[in-house]
Amino acid sequence: xxxxxxxxxxxxxxxxxxxxxxxxxxxxxxxxxxxxxxxxxxxxxxxxxxxxxxxxxxxxxxxxxxxxxxxxxxxxxxxxxxxxxxxxxxxxxxxxxxxxxxxxxxxxxxxxxxxxxxxxxxxxxxxxxxxxxxxxxxxxxxxxxxxxxxxxxxxxxxxxxxxxxxxxxxxxxxxxxxxxxxxxxxxxxxxxxxxxxxxxxxxxxxxxxxxxxxxxxxxxxxxxxxxxxxxxxxxxxxxxxxxxxxxxxxxxxxxxxxxxxxxxxxxxxxxxxxxxxxxxxxxxxxxxxxxxxxxxxxxxxxxxxxxxxxxxxxxxxxxxxxxxxxxxxxxxxxxxxxxxxxxxxxxxxxxxxxxxxxxxxxxxxxxxxxxxxxxxxxxxxxxxxxxxxxxxxxxxxxxxxxxxxxxxxxxxxxxxxxxxxxxxxxxxxxxxxxxxxxxxxxxxxxxxxxxxxxxxxxxx
Amino acid sequence: xxxxxxxxxxxxxxxxxxxxxxxxxxxxxxxxxxxxxxxxxxxxxxxxxxxxxxxxxxxxxxxxxxxxxxxxxxxxxxxxxxxxxxxxxxxxxxxxxxxxxxxxxxxxxxxxxxxxxxxxxxxxxxxxxxxxxxxxxxxxxxxxxxxxxxxxxxxxxxxxxxxxxxxxxxxxxxxxxxxxxxxxxxxxxxxxxxxxxxxxxxxxxxxxxxxxxxxxxxxxxxxxxxxxxxxxxxxxxxxxxxxxxxxxxxxxxxxxxxxxxxxxxxxxxxxxxxxxxxxxxxxxxxxxxxxxxxxxxxxxxxxxxxxxxxxxxxxxxxxxxxxxxxxxxxxxxxxxxxxxxxxxxxxxxxxxxxxxxxxxxxxxxxxxxxxxxxxxxxxxxxxxxxxxxxxxxxxxxxxxxxxxxxxxxxxxxxxxxxxxxxxxxxxxxxxxxxxxxxx
Numbered sequence: 087x088x089x090x091x092x093x094x095x096x097x098x099x100x101x102x103x104x105x106x107x108x109x110x111x112x113x114x115x116x117x118x119x120x121x122x123x124x125x126x127x128x129x130x131x132x133x134x135x136x137x138x139x140x141x142x143x144x145x146x147x148x149x150x151x152x153x154x155x156x157x158x159x160x161x162x163x164x165x166x167x168x169x170x171x172x173x174x175x176x177x178x179x180x181x182x183x184x185x186x187x188x189x190x191x192x193x194x195x196x197x198x199x200x201x202x203x204x205x206x207x208x209x210x211x212x213x214x215x216x217x218x219x220x221x222x223x224x225x226x227x228x229x230x231x232x233x234x235x236x237x238x239x240x241x242x243x244x245x246x247x248x249x250x251x252x253x254x255x256x257x258x259x260x261x262x263x264x265x266x267x268x269x270x271x272x273x274x275x276x277x278x279x280x281x282x283x284x285x286x287x288x289x290x291x292x293x294x295x296x297x298x299x300x301x302x303x304x305x306x307x308x309x310x311x312x313x314x315x316x317x318x319x320x321x322x323x324x325x326x327x328x329x330x331x332x333x334x335x336x337x338x339x340x341x342x343x344x345x346x347x348x349x350x351x352x353x354x355x356x357x358x359x360x361x362x363x364x365x366x367x368x369x370x371x372x373x374x375x376x377x378x379x380x381x382x383x384x385x386x387x388x389x390x391x392x393x394x395x396x397x398x399x400x401x402x403x404x405x406x407x408x409x410x411x412x413x414x415x416x417x418x419x420x421x422x423x424x425x426x427x428x429x430x431x432x433x434x435x436x437x438x439x440x441x442x443x444x445x446x447x448x449x450x451x452x453x454x455x456x457x458x459x460x461x462x463x464x465x466x467x468x469x470x471x472x473x474x475x476x477x478x479x480x481x482x483x484x485x486x487x488x489x490x491x492x493x494x495x496x497x498x499x500x501x502x503x504x505x506x507x508x509x510x511x512x513x514x515x516x517x518x519x520x521x522x523x524x525x526x527x528x529x530x531x532x533x534x535x536x537x538x539x540x541x542x543x544x545x546x
Numbered sequence: 547x548x549x550x551x552x553x554x555x556x557x558x559x560x561x562x563x564x565x566x567x568x569x570x571x572x573x574x575x576x577x578x579x580x581x582x583x584x585x586x587x588x589x590x591x592x593x594x595x596x597x598x599x600x601x602x603x604x605x606x607x608x609x610x611x612x613x614x615x616x617x618x619x620x621x622x623x624x625x626x627x628x629x630x631x632x633x634x635x636x637x638x639x640x641x642x643x644x645x646x647x648x649x650x651x652x653x654x655x656x657x658x659x660x661x662x663x664x665x666x667x668x669x670x671x672x673x674x675x676x677x678x679x680x681x682x683x684x685x686x687x688x689x690x691x692x693x694x695x696x697x698x699x700x701x702x703x704x705x706x707x708x709x710x711x712x713x714x715x716x717x718x719x720x721x722x723x724x725x726x727x728x729x730x731x732x733x734x735x736x737x738x739x740x741x742x743x744x745x746x747x748x749x750x751x752x753x754x755x756x757x758x759x760x761x762x763x764x765x766x767x768x769x770x771x772x773x774x775x776x777x778x779x780x781x782x783x784x785x786x787x788x789x790x791x792x793x794x795x796x797x798x799x800x801x802x803x804x805x806x807x808x809x810x811x812x813x814x815x816x817x818x819x820x821x822x823x824x825x826x827x828x829x830x831x832x833x834x835x836x837x838x839x840x841x842x843x844x845x846x847x848x849x850x851x852x853x854x855x856x857x858x859x860x861x862x863x864x865x866x867x868x869x870x871x872x873x874x875x876x877x878x879x880x881x882x883x884x885x886x887x888x889x890x891x892x893x894x895x896x897x898x899x900x901x902x903x904x905x906x907x908x909x910x911x912x913x914x915x916x917x918x919x920x921x922x923x924x925x926x927x928x929x930x931x932x933x934x935x936x937x938x939x940x941x942x943x944x945x946x947x948x949x950x951x952x953x954x955x956x957x958x959x960x961x962x963x964x965x966x967x968x969x970x971x972x973x974x975x976x977x978x979x980x981x982x983x984x985x
């Protein structure tokens with residue numbers, strides 16, 4: 087494979103080109119209220135070429151390795167032809183040449199576990215959930231994915247690397263009277279299948295939350311101080327600041343570039359945020375990205391000041407900064423774009439009790455049920471509790487949060503010392519090729535307090 | 547021997563879904579060509595019923611391994627409660643223009659440059675970003691039961707974004723134009739885009755509270771996506787949907803009639819069969835506010851004891867993907883127009899908002915009809931847009947807010963969602979009042 091890819095690039099009339107070929111094996115099992123709704127295996131394969139010539143760029147996706155040379159030549163020709171209409175020349179920052187094979191290792195490889203054992207594990211968790219009378223329906227989804235990728239470029243980089251991950255996501259739907267509510271159970275996010283076993287305690291906690299949620303009233307709309315739990319704070323920092331720190335999101339945004347100049351005050355001085363693909367055994371862990379650059383930790387916010395951003399080789403050149411190894415593609419059908427890896431708020435010094443005691447009328451927000459990022463961000467809570475008079479009160483449902491990146495970051499007034507990284511999480515990012523949904527990431531944080539957030543509750 | 551006949555020899559039933567797709571895209575950023583992309587890919591999904599159990603596998607092409615993998619998974623599958631689609635007839639194929647498959651990157655650059663230059667002549671200060679794409683190919687479904695559906699598709703798509711002067715390039719007026727083949731972009735379409743750009747040059751927000759809300763056609767997904775969750779045979783069969791026992795009951799405003807017509811010839815994603823090879827037919831789902839039907843796939847139809855409605859799609863809420871198991875959903879929701887023009891409806895708003903799009907709907911409790919979303923659009927005062935919204939959330943329940951619908955416009959526009967490969971038609975809809983919260 088390596089020689090085929092190297093040969094595909096040989097002698098191309100371009101300034102730079104690279105080629106990647108992916109061979110994957112995936113398993114998906116979905117159990118719907120005790121019934122195996124689908125069980126499937128995948129063996130997709132395909133390649134992707136990028137060519138840069140005279141400041142212009144062309145890309146192509148293809149299915150068969152036999153087509154690699156032809157596609158590379160056509161893509162190079164397309165880049166040369168595009169140069170006539172190109173604006174400012176696209177540059178690439180220097181990146182070290184890498185020649186290495188990166189092999190994944192794990193104490194419990196999901197590929198060695200039979201379909202029957204995987205299905206039985208889902209049945210076990212489903213049995214616990216459906217034994218609860220208020221549980222109306224469940225969906226437990228297992229997935230594992232192994233990818234072997236080979237990458238070559240005209241600088242001389244020639245590498246192979248592997249990705250391996252396994253997850254279980256459970257959606258638990260309960261009904262009591264007219265109230266229908268959901269709770270979630272998510273474990274995995276690593277190559278270690280062992281992380282999926284023996285998680286009954288976490289599942290039972292989700293079921294307890296669901297039962298209380300069925301009696302909960304919807305949150306009231308308004309602007310409130312909130313305490314975010316570690317999972318919610320992880321989602322918050324991912325959506326609110328992580329996406330904005332992906333340099334391709336800000337490259338052509340003069341206002342954002344101005345506000346995100348390195349050293350600019352963006353948050354309260356107690357906030358430190360970083361993104362690190364080298365944290366062991368997490369969803370966003372990888373040794374090298376999909377343009378052949380070794381992944382490294384980037385400090386994004388240090389003492390409230392903008393400290394860095396995540397780059398591709400293109401954006402590193404455009405910003406005059408160093409490469410960070412954050413350019414990843416979901417699969418061969420997509421161009422690599424800048425993606426977060428493991429994004430974390432670092433631990434501070436406050437306690438949860440201090441945060442709750444400091445709030446007269448607000449909410450404790452638990453978890454995240456999806457969101458979207460940008461200058462104005464939004465995400466949904468799994469559940470929330472009223473905080474009144476400095477005390478935690480009743481649970482409420484349907485608390486969706488929205489805010490402005492800049493005002494919200496400055497409103498973080500307390501950071502706890504209890505950082506946790508969550509396990510399973512996907513991130514989608516719109517790109518020229520469409521939405522790349524299946525890039526694995528991780529986020530984490532301690533509890534944090536934000537002084538004012540818009541809660542878009544159902545009632546006024 | 548065809549692949550499906552090979553499968554027939556070793557399993558009880560088989561269904562092969564296959565796509566072949568050729569895509570050329572050109573992207574212009576800030577008025578200059580930024581990227582040329584080609585994609586030439588194929589993919590197939592095989593489902594089998596072996597020894598009465600369901601299994602599946604996916605790859606880029608049919609092969610013995612594909613069949614072996616599907617048989618292996620079936621050993622751990624559930625007893626199948628349904629059969630794959632039988633032989634049937636398919637009505638009008640979607641509009642197809644073979645010229646689309648012949649388009650080159652140069653042709654698309656010409657389209658984009660023409661639009662860029664027309665915008666520049668009308669608004670010399672506008673910084674335009676465009677994506678022009680030509681997509682063509684075939685999709686097919688063949689089953690051992692005799693279904694043999696096969697049709698070509700072609701689309702030329704142009705997406706344009708013209709930023710509001712005050713918000714950088716990322717926030718502004720956007721629009722997406724579709725055609726089955728090469729065509730000239732209409733002046734009226736560009737005029738609408740530039741009018742919205744003019745409305746948004748300044749920011750303005752209302753006070754938080756309950757206000758009239760005018761939804762532009764693309765924002766009608768607030769209603770249709772929420773309804774889809776409740777109309778899905780899966781949630782109906784399990785009793786999770788609040789609509790499970792509401793057939794024949796009025797659930798929305800009498801002004802609302804929603805038809806499902808996946809073969810509608812104005813849809814850029816028109817199709818004559820669903821992703822299980824079931825022929826699609828036009829049906830009325832909401833008739834003047836009254837619920838008249840659900841959306842089913844083969845499994846859901848069997849569970850409900852009904853005939854399948856041809857609503858199976860391999861997709862999630864965010865994207866179409868062949869690996870996704872078929873689930874029921876809209877393939878071509880058409881909200882019937884009303885009488886007044888949208889400008890008349892806009893003129894009725896003394897204080898309120900005009901919503902162009904929303905984000906975060908997937909975080910809402912859709913099974914109960916609830917929504918809480920961040921919205922883009924315009925602050926309306928005295929019947930006129932006076933600035934673009936910022937930090938604005940819209941929240942409520944469709945089974946309350948769409949009962950007191952104040953008006954529906956006579957104009958309908960396509961509501962294509964490219965990432966989900968689905969399109970419908972929708973008018974502007976004026977909600978009497980909904981909760982607007984401004985941060």
